[in-house]
Amino acid sequence: MKIMAFNGSPRKKNWNTVTLLEHALQGAASVGAETELVQLYDLDFSGCISCFSCKKRNRKADGVCAVQDDLTDVLDRVRQADALIIGSPVYYGCESAATRALLERLCFPYLVYAKPPRTLFPRRINIAMVYTMNVPEGMIPTVGYDHVFARTKMTLAMHFGACEVLLATDTRQYTDYDRYEADLFDKQAKYARHAEVFPEDCRRAHALGVRLAAGTAAEQA
Helix, strand or coil: CEEEEEECCCCCCCCHHHHHHHHHHHHHHHCCCEEEEEEHHHCCCCCCCCCCHHHCCCCCCCCCCCCCCCHHHHHHHHCCCCEEEEEEEEECCEECHHHHHHHHHHHHHHEECCCCCEECCCCCCEEEEEEECCCCHHHHHHHCHHHHHHHHHHHHHHHCCCEEEEEECCCCCCCCHHHCCCCCCCHHHHHHHHHHCHHHHHHHHHHHHHHHHHCCCCCCC
16 A cells, blocks of 8 residues: 655645644554655646647557656656545645646546546545645635635546545644734634644544545545
8 A cells, every 4th residue: 555645835844734744644654554755845847738748649648747847757656556645735715836736737637528527547546635724614615715625626536536635724824923924813822723723633634544544535525
């Protein structure tokens, strides 16, 4: 069992998104999975360039992106993975730029413009999206995040398999709120929530990793 995780946050150490991914991979490893964490912001790559090489009738291989950059070898390894975990902070209402670029390059080469559309990915694997965000859970429908999460979940499920979504809400952005213009937030509430709730988010991520490694990840909102 090989599980690949992707950190779509530029904060690569000790922050919310990568911490949850690390707990998920620890959970997977605890039941015998081989794990890999890919730091997207360490790579030099782009999103889809709309060349449509992956859609040509005379293409040499199915599901292969023609762009050659730091993501090429990573996408090759995806074809051998048994489960994927993609983690991203929510920036301006959607995934980070690096995460969006990954999703384009990951999914589009496998998409067949058929009736109905179908995927060329050769097998079904479990997949998970891990989101961290500044907004409280109750605000998610108000700001439309639920539609963003549902759209990405639907896309990944169509291409790969059952997709689970884990949300960590109302997260702490700074270790010291006094250093930044952040009057919108109750800093003491942020500190308290990080101390009290984020450990539970980490436990949920660990359990997610166990489920993915066991092949029992369930679709959750």
